[in-house]
Amino acid sequence: MIYSVIAFSLMNAVVKYLTSFNVYQIVFFRSVGTLAFTIPLILKYKIPILGTHKKLLFIRGLIGVISLTCFFESLNYLAVGTAVSLRYTSPIFAAIFSLIFLKETIKPIQWLLFLLAFVGVLIIKGFGIDVNTIGLLLVITSAIFLGLIFVVIRKIGDKEHPLVIINYFMVMAFVFGGIMSINYWKNPTIIEWLLLSSLxxxxxxxxxxxxxxxxxxxxNVIAPLKYLEVIFMIIIGATWFGEIYNLWTLLGIFLILLGLVYNIYLKSKKNI
Known part of the structure; x- marks a missing residue:
């Protein structure tokens, strides 16, 4: 999980560095690099590339593109640590969507923890340094659609191969990013080509x-480690991009992590 967190952190840092490029071009290159892995593997293991639940796979791909695009765009307005922290509110929306569409229950303690995380969001917005409203709306929109992704994937279950699910997402990102970036295309330098390809x-x-x-x-051991990404992004933001995080921002981030990590712990222990 730590290797995973480092990889995602570096990807976010590269996106932040490449803010001179339009978000659609970023999405396009993000998809190309992943498709270079997924398509050969699907062909090698003779996995049906279109899957069997095409409607759900299409929906997952569509909302994935929306979430990814909104998140990448939010990095143009927010500090990377703040943006990643706010996007991690997605489990709140996932729980609400699960309640609506999957009829799953949300216990009182979960609502309390979600409220704690939401208070963290309000603190960041109200007292954090340079929290742009457009950036905040973009990253919360990204979190909402990411929460919806969790529900769709749960609906799909183990009926589809993970590579097929990822491939649908990346193919749609490739088409969307490619078409939308035509009017905004910027020719990269050699270094920028390497960075874009690394995404x-x-x-x-x-x-x-x-x-x-x-x-x-x-x-319960692995899931909380995912939130190390927030810590890594704060360090990267402060050291690489000269971003400033005041105590209110750090308190808000702490409350978000506390609420969501403790929720994972309780669910894994089946205490709720």
């Missing part, structure tokens, strides 16, 4: 090692 590589490595982590160890 899909880091994204694939992050996804691969996260999957392996959950396969090898208990969820």
């Amino acid at each position: 899909g590589v880091f994204g694939y490595i992050g996804q691969l090692y996260m999957t392996k982590a959950f396969q090898l160890h208990e969820t």
Whole structure:
């Protein structure tokens, strides 16, 4: 999971560095790098590339593109640590969507923890340094659609191969990003080509090692480690991009992490 967190952190840092490029071009290159892995593997293992639940796979891909695009765009307005922290409110929306669409129950203690995380969001917005409203709306929109992704994937269950699910997402990102970036295309330098190409590589490595982590160890041990990404992004933001995080921002981030990590712990222990 730590390898996964490092990979995703580096991907986010590269996106932040490449803010001179339009978000659609970023999405396009993010998809190309991952498709270079998924398509050969699907062909090698003779996995049906279109899957069997095409409607759900299409929906997952569509909302994935929306979430990814909104998140990448939010990095133009927010500090990377703040943006990643706010996007991690997605489990709140996932729980609400699960209640609506899957009829799953939410216990009172979960609502309390979600409220705690939401208070963290309000603190960041109200007292954090330079929290742009447009950036906040973009990253919360990203979190909402990410929460919806969790529900769709749960609906799909183990009926589809993970590579097929990822491939649908990346193919749609490739088409969407490619078409939308035509009018905004900027020719990269050699260094920028390498950085843009690395997005899909880091994204694939992050996804691969996260999957392996959950396969090898208990969820209650592994899942909280995912939130190390917030810590890494704060360090990267402060050291690489000169971003400033005041105590209110750090308190808000702490409350978000506390509420969501403790929720994972309780669910894994079946105490709720």
